[in-house]
Amino acid sequence: MDPRVALLVGHADDNLVLAQRLGGWISNAPELEEDIALGNIALDHLGVARALYTRAGELEGLGRTEDDFAMLRSEREFRNLLLVEQPNDDFAHTMTRGVFFDVYQTQLWAHLAEDDDPVVAGVAARALKEAGYHLRHSSSWVIRLGDGTDESHRRAQAAVDSLWGYTGEMLDELGPSMAEVWQGAVRSILDEAGLGVPDDGYQHSGGRQGLHSEHLGPLLAEMQWMQRSYPGLRW
Amino acid sequence: MDAAQLPGFAMVTSTPMVEVDRARAVASAVVDPEIPVLTIADLGILRDVAVDGDRVLVTITPTYSGCPAMTQIEHDLTEALERAGLARVEVVVTHQPPWSSDWITGEGRRKLAEFGIAPPVPMSQVLCPNCRAAGPRLVARFGSTACKALMVCDSCGEPFDLFKEF
DSSP, rough: OHHHHHHHHHHHHHHHHHHHHTTTTTTTTTSSSHHHHHHHHHHHHHHHHHHHHHHHHHHHSSSSOOOHHHHHOOOGGGGOOOHHHHHOOHHHHHHHHHHHHHHHHHHHHHHHTSSSSSHHHHHHHHHHHHHHHHHHHHHHHHHHTTTTHHHHHHHHHHHHHHHGSSSHHHHHHHHHHHHHHHHHHHHHHHHHTTTOOOOOOOOOGGGGTOOOOOTTHHHHHHHHHHHHHSSSSOO | OOOOGGHHHHHHHHHHHHHHHHHHHHHHBBBBBTTTTSSSSTTOEEEHHHHHEEEEEEEESSSSTTTTTTTHHHHHHHHHHHHHOOEEEEEEOOOOOOOOGGSSHHHHHHHHHHHHHHHHHHHOOOOOOOTTOOOOEEEESSSSSEEEEEETTTTTTOEEEEEOOO
16 A cells, blocks of 8 residues: 555554544443534544545545445554554543553654645644644643542553553654653653652554454444445445 | 517526525535534534536535534435425435534524524633623533533523534
8 A cells, every 4th residue: 555545544544443442432431521522532533534534545546435434444454553542441540541642643643734734734733723622621620630539540540551551652653852852741741740750661563563462353344344244235 | 679678688697596506505504413403504513505407416524533413414404495396306415525513604603503502612702601600611622513511601500502612
């Protein structure tokens, strides 16, 4: 695949997989407002994914549509970051994953908003505003949970400990200068929350090469079963 | 004889103009499915209407990346234009430049406030659309649709939607 197309598909996959994950909270969130918030954030990610798949399909020139990318590729063909496919687990995990990813996306979109491709630049410029809004939501929760009760602190710290090992592959992609901004922003949120990062520096990687954790397959099976069972089905 | 007095002159030169004006008027009147007091022109979603032969090309820009109303808007536009006798309608969605709440017209802002939705301004400057009191509280950053947040006024006690500044 053309590297340019692969890059757009990878970013689209991040957004689609996270949208599907966040959708899992609908009707299960701790309060009604959270149900709505997570549903709204999921919709933003889904919209970005659709626009980027469409653009990737146009650039590729083989006639693939957004649905072909989303619904008819297998696990090994998905190029999303490992972080976004991690299970929702408890609310602290979901919000911590949100902080790590939202800060990454604020860097990514600011960069892509200057892209030579006007379509990508337009999608990125809009997504940049949305990522900032998502981050305000996720960071306010991580701070509240980390700086809350013993139980909420314990859970928030457990979330940081289990997800920290999935941040390295994002930072490698951003490159040193944007990674430094990411580190500064994330660590200041964690400091305010009274949370620390694990000493063990081990980092998982492979998402962009299609090498996923055991969690992506079941997510895709649930998301794609209808298109797989009834090929060509339309609403 | 002056060319303008030749039979058929007026039709030849003014028809495309009239067609595009008519298409624009029809497209501008299509309402937003989620905030039906506003038209897509009021919201700044409608970017361009062009006529090319018997084809009508309408360009729209979504408010938010995931605005679920876009498909409905495309459908409503096509239906309205076809009903007006403009057969070949093509709706194009463009992301560049990205939509901004600054594109909501003055008329749109007035209608929003009348409908009970605070028009987009920085959060600290929001006035209660019910009693005009300053300093309402933010209840939830994410409201009933992607473009709104939920607030409540401590003066009159009314909860209301704020159209987010974006």
